Amino acid sequence: MDARFDIVVVGAGMAGASLAARLGKQARVLVIEAEESPGYHATGRSAAFWTESYGGPQVKPLTTASGPELHRLGVLTPRGALTIGRTGQERDIAAFAQTYGGVGIAVERLDRAEIAARIPDLKPEWTCGVLEPSTCDIDVAALHQHYLATARKAGVALWCRAGLAAATRVSGGWALTLADGRRIGCDMLVNAAGAWADPVARKAGVEPLGIAPFRRTIAQVAIEPVAPDSLPLVLDVAGGFYFKPESGRLWLSPHDETPSSPCDAAPEEIDVALAIDRFEQVVDRPVLRVEHRWAGLRSFAPDRLPVYGFDPQDGAFFWFAGQGGFGIQTAPAAAVLGAGLLLGKVMGEVDPEPFGPGRFLGR
Structure with missing residues (x-):
């Protein structure tokens, strides 16, 4: 031995x-x-954010308890998160705010004008949202x-x-x-x-x-005008996408969960295309080009x-x-x-x- x-x-x-x-x-x-x-x-291969609602109410105690050390280490940068919904999804947004506000997360309901002030060129059907000011980027x-x-x-x-x-x-x-x-x-x-x-x-x-692995895809894209650094992390209340700015570019994901064997995960073109399509349904800023794409495996117990x-x-x-x-x-x-x-x-x-x-x- x-x-x-x-x-x-x-x-x-x-x-x-x-x-x-x-x-x-x-x-x-x-x-x-x-x-x-x-x-x-x-x-x-992480999307690199810290948000207390991510993972659900039962994971929230772990996230919240991790915050002080992450701040002390200087690896967090304020970003804010905005979960948005279309016309007709007001109940989903209300339920989101009630659920996470009820477990002690600071949340704020926003109307159409308040959302549009934070997301330039937002398409008109996106009318309701919840802001989580505590969300940060993680190094x-x-x-x-x-x-x-x-x-x-x-x-x-x-x-x-x-x-x-x-x-x-x-x-x-x-x-x-x-x-x-x-x-x-x-x-x-x-x-x-x-x-x-x-x-x-x-x-x-x-x-x-x-414990099963699932593939998650992220693409770094260029848009015009460029993504402002003040843009929050934007998430779909229905779980169809998220995106955030990164050095003038945009990181976006179709929030995919494709079952996979344990492997060196690689992005599929269809998932990158889906991410772009869902983004362009939210913001009237077309994607000019995909600069980088990657995928990682997220593993869940039943x-x-x-x-x-x-x-x-x-x-x-x-x-x-x-x-x-x-x-x-x-x-x-x-x-x-x-x-x-x-x-x-x-x-x-x-x-x-x-x-x-x-x-x-x-x-």
């Missing part, structure tokens, strides 16, 4: 890096990553590098090009074989593998939870809530996965919660009970 650790974390994206940063001073931790560098998949790369640097300073080892090939349960923990041939041991195995969470569980002989905790059938296997599209904006609070569970300590202000893997007993 080449080495032994207290905890081995599978995956060096935002989830694995943030958790390792919390654990490093209190345990011997190794993070293993299949790719040549950390954050290649979902972390490196995802800076946040990820912060966690990697903090983990490294705390003594955490990071091995890239070292995916998990096999995991065997032994007395006192695990015997692991890595893709590069190294064999290591650990007391606890943490599954922070994102889209690969269920395959990692299978390798460890743990029953998968049904109930669309993240999964944090020890597997109920194996107390040495820890789930830290299923974080959908909100894993970056909830990273600080999720890492505190996960580290507390792993170390048997009460940490943070978020109740872990709704996120425990035991909710899938009998699956």
